[in-house]
Amino acid sequence: MLPIAFNLSEKFEIPVILRPVLRVSHAQQTITFNPIPRIERKANFPRNPQRWSATPRFRFILHKQLNMKLQKIAEEFNSMISLNFIENDREKAVLGIIAGGIGYAIARDILPELGLQKDIPILKIGTPFPFPTEVVEPFIQKCDHILILEETEPVIELQIRDKSKIYGRLDGMIPNEGEMLPEVITQVISNLCKRYSIPVGEVPSTESLEKMVAGLGLPIRRPTLCSGCPHRSSFYALKKAFPNGIFPSDIGCYTLGMNMESVDTCHDMGAAITIASGLYQAYHQDGKEIPIIATIGDSTFYHSGAQGLLNAVYNGAKFILVILDNSITAMTGMQPTPESGVTADGHPGTSLSIEELVKGCGVKYIRVVNPYDIKVMIRETQKAYKYTQQPDGGMAVLIARYPCIIYQKEQLKVNPIKVEIRHLPPPERGLPQVKSGEMDKSLLPVFQDEVCGQCDTCMIQCPEGAISKTEDGYVID
Ligand code: SF4
Numbered sequence: 001m002l003p004i005a006f007n008l009s010e011k012f013e014i015p016v017i018l019r020p021v022l023r024v025s026h027a028q029q030t031i032t033f034n035p036i037p038r039i040e041r042k043a044n045f046p047r048n049p050q051r052w053s054a055t056p057r058f059r060f061i062l063h064k065q066l067n068m069k070l071q072k073i074a075e076e077f078n079s080m081i082s083l084n085f086i087e088n089d090r091e092k093a094v095l096g097i098i099a100g101g102i103g104y105a106i107a108r109d110i111l112p113e114l115g116l117q118k119d120i121p122i123l124k125i126g127t128p129f130p131f132p133t134e135v136v137e138p139f140i141q142k143c144d145h146i147l148i149l150e151e152t153e154p155v156i157e158l159q160i161r162d163k164s165k166i167y168g169r170l171d172g173m174i175p176n177e178g179e180m181l182p183e184v185i186t187q188v189i190s191n192l193c194k195r196y197s198i199p200v201g202e203v204p205s206t207e208s209l210e211k212m213v214a215g216l217g218l219p220i221r222r223p224t225l226c227s228g229c230p231h232r233s234s235f236y237a238l239k240k241a242f243p244n245g246i247f248p249s250d251i252g253c254y255t256l257g258m259n260m261e262s263v264d265t266c267h268d269m270g271a272a273i274t275i276a277s278g279l280y281q282a283y284h285q286d287g288k289e290i291p292i293i294a295t296i297g298d299s300t301f302y303h304s305g306a307q308g309l310l311n312a313v314y315n316g317a318k319f320i321l322v323i324l325d326n327s328i329t330a331m332t333g334m335q336p337t338p339e340s341g342v343t344a345d346g347h348p349g350t351s352l353s354i355e356e357l358v359k360g361c362g363v364k365y366i367r368v369v370n371p372y373d374i375k376v377m378i379r380e381t382q383k384a385y386k387y388t389q390q391p392d393g394g395m396a397v398l399i400a401r402y403p404c405i406i407y408q409k410e411q412l413k414v415n416p417i418k419v420e421i422r423h424l425p426p427p428e429r430g431l432p433q434v435k436s437g438e439m440d441k442s443l444l445p446v447f448q449d450e451v452c453g454q455c456d457t458c459m460i461q462c463p464e465g466a467i468s469k470t471e472d473g474y475v476i477d
């Protein structure tokens, strides 16, 4: 699809959007590229305000040109059989499927399983906009009923004018929310076949598989921050400092701070700051001051946090913003950040400082803390709140700086911490003593220097104070 998209873009001087949906975006496979043609064209900007300055008069003309382009592209799509094609075509069918994206792949898998590969034609739509009407309408005429399978919103379905034959999301046949899973689609196709007397095989049962998995008694594991992740310590400290605070946050590994009750919101990138601003203004208007501690990753802050911060400062918001600076874009695969001094393709770039950017947004209170120094981080968070409460106070920014330990694993290994596990609590604690040899080995804690790094969090968190630090490392009593 990509070469076609680039060619269309060149030919019609128009941006083309390729819309991969959830499962496609989460999949990976090795791809062999055909030769990639180079466009031998030198940079050249011919002045042409009618084309490039979208002022009201020119906009009218440009809009007209755009409509003409879309009409021409639709004509191309009508004959683009590599992307819009029918499988198992026939003169008449009781039920036909129009599918796009992953919906098509699911239908291809399911129909043979239900013994329907010969009975149900599928029209695959690869170019839903502009709509290839001349391909779609004749297909609809051939079928008594049509099922539309597409992720996520009903783009194809909405563009079909006569919906009298159509089943899809709009009539609720396909659930309007959640992922279009194979088991859901299997059931829908099976139900429609029964309704219209099309012989259909049994829906394959997953009962025995489900029973087998349930029998394994596997614990439910939510996605969680890596062991030793610096964000763990940050979230622990923030919650400790303000157990009743409000914690707007953002998108990244650190969204998993939800498991530590230190993340209350997560929306679009940068929303930690804009939501915190709104919350501050709402409470302030009601004469209430409440600790609001927003968290955002360094990459997210560079990407779309600074605008929100500027706006917060300008409008007099007073809350704490904690920038969780792990020096990398961890969640999406360890891409560099603007602070790294390396561009996305590995070339040297100009390193930008978070502190300078925060200062440039008008923030007067900036502190850098090591999140593993939990006591200091708790203290600094409380001091920052005091600053926000002063009559001449304002926004307070803490930069919790420690590299992602998955990215920096090699560097951190140079200084591992040794742990000695004794399992013998001192007699004065009155706790039962268990001889190590008698313990179930699988229950023994294991310190992993490659993941724990320099994290002291368990020692600080243990309510029994059972983990202590010695000259050689930790001792667990
Ligand atoms: S040092 Fe303790 S808290 Fe930190 S990762 Fe290891 S076990 Fe977890």
Ligand code: SF4
Residues within 6 Å of the ligand: 224, 225, 226, 228, 229, 230, 231, 253, 254, 326, 330, 331, 404, 405, 406, 407
């Ligand atoms: S990848 Fe890095 S930042 Fe993300 S959870 Fe793991 S240690 Fe933390």
